Amino acid sequence: MRLAVAFDVEELLDELDLRLMWEPIQDASGERTLGALKAESDLVILNENYVTELEGNPGLRRFTLGHEIGHWILHAADIRARTLPLDASGRTWCRSGSREPPERQAEMFAGSLLIPEDQLHVRLRAQRQGGWSEVYEIADAFAVTPTAMLVRLEELGLYHRGDTGTPVVGRRGNPAQETLFG
């Protein structure tokens, strides 16, 4: 399959011979678990407790699936070797906002998968002013959440969060740099 912008992530699961299932997963205190990977069963799990949110927000759902595909591709060997922590039923479970390296790696994988840098440059406006409306517009084109888009734009040094948290064009501390490439 061709991974065109806004491609069907569930089709990619099929291509990878991963099955998708809804199952309730208990959150750890103060953390949200949207998805999990049961690598030994080739199974990606979406947390049934968040069915309304995940069904109502395709961008969040796509990113969650992209994150689990990231674990599958990046961490399958670690999971088999049991060097990556699994829960009692053999699941790698994913907590929102976790700073642990495997979680960060899966987040970055999902960002690169859903928002390829070359495609981003094709679609970014030449004249950028900053602000949420631009980020919403480009997030919409890639079928991701505005938050996921802003994280990706920050990773690539294209935008950063200003003092009030709103998107500002350019890298933090060096906003003028952007005009060189804009």
Ligand SMILES: [Zn+2]
């Ligand atoms: Zn994870």
